[in-house]
Amino acid sequence: MQTDDEEQVDEAPPGWVLRTPTRYREVIGLPVLALVLAAVAVVVGTAIGDELAMGTGAATGAFGVVSAVVLFVAARRAYLEQTWGASWDLHRVRVVVGVTAGAALMVASLVVGLPIAASIGIFGGFSQIGRYARSVPRFDLSAVAWAFLVVVLGCAVLVVLGLTVPEQTVLTGWRATVWVGGGTAGAVFAAVLALVHARRARRAPLR
Numbered sequence: 001m002q003t004d005d006e007e008q009v010d011e012a013p014p015g016w017v018l019r020t021p022t023r024y025r026e027v028i029g030l031p032v033l034a035l036v037l038a039a040v041a042v043v044v045g046t047a048i049g050d051e052l053a054m055g056t057g058a059a060t061g062a063f064g065v066v067s068a069v070v071l072f073v074a075a076r077r078a079y080l081e082q083t084w085g086a087s088w089d090l091h092r093v094r095v096v097v098g099v100t101a102g103a104a105l106m107v108a109s110l111v112v113g114l115p116i117a118a119s120i121g122i123f124g125g126f127s128q129i130g131r132y133a134r135s136v137p138r139f140d141l142s143a144v145a146w147a148f149l150v151v152v153l154g155c156a157v158l159v160v161l162g163l164t165v166p167e168q169t170v171l172t173g174w175r176a177t178v179w180v181g182g183g184t185a186g187a188v189f190a191a192v193l194a195l196v197h198a199r200r201a202r203r204a205p206l207r
Contacts (some may be wrong), residue, residue: 010051014136014137015135016087017084017206018090019080019091020079020086021078021090022082022094023063024079026075026077027076030071030075031068031071031072031075034067034068034101035064037064037163038060038063038065039062039064039176040059041057041060042057042058044057044117045057045061046097048112048114048117052113053112056108056111060104060105061065061111063101065095067101067108070097071093072098074093074094075090077089095132095139098132099128099143099146100119100147100150101128102124102130102147103125103129103147103148103150103151104113104127105121105124106121106151106154107121107150107154107155108121110122110158110182110183110186110197111127111179111185113174114178115182118182122182124184125139127146133193133197136205137205137206138201138204139207141198141200141201141204142201142202143197144193145193145197145198145206146194148190148191148194149190149191149194152191155184155186155187155190156183156187157180158180159180159183159187160186161179162178162179162180162183163176
């Protein structure tokens with residue numbers, strides 16, 4: 001015979017349901033954060049000063065603005081409807097935006113090429129993607145695997161460019177070194193993590 005506590009545990013909704021916004025400030029929290037990070041990306045790219053850094057900062061900032069809009073629309077719908085379907089859609093949006101942001105941060109920091117910026121970006125991007133690697137749903141783990149695969153492809157492109165683009169005339173020597181060295185290490189690291197999370201996703205529950 002089940003106790004009341006056991007029945008409550010069995011009937012507890014998933015975590016993604018419990019994270020559904022119930023107050024309006026919960027709707028705008030993540031979109032505002034995305035806008036702030038977008039502004040930071042533009043400022044950092046401008047502060048570094050060269051054209052590649054400014055272009056990378058602008059592209060990352062544009063991604064932040066789009067993410068803010070998508071997050072706001074999904075969160076507002078979940079807030080108004082208060083249904084499991086809307087909550088699941090919001091959860092998927094959060095996961096996709098979150099892991100994409102992490103992958104973009106890792107690749108963008110390598111593109112900029114400053115060793116300190118690359119180190120901070122790789123650590124920050126990995127931490128961001130890793131947040132969703134601890135989640136149970138198959139969707140979350142699959143998204144993490146795909147995000148790391150994108151990092152692998154981005155790093156591979158940078159390695160090829162670092163080896164083939166002429167230095168000094170087009171690409172500075174220090175940036176080429178970061179692209180080849182950091183890109184190689186990042187690609188291997190991300191490839192291992194992509195494989196691990198893809199295998200975990202196969203055994204994970206759907207929700």
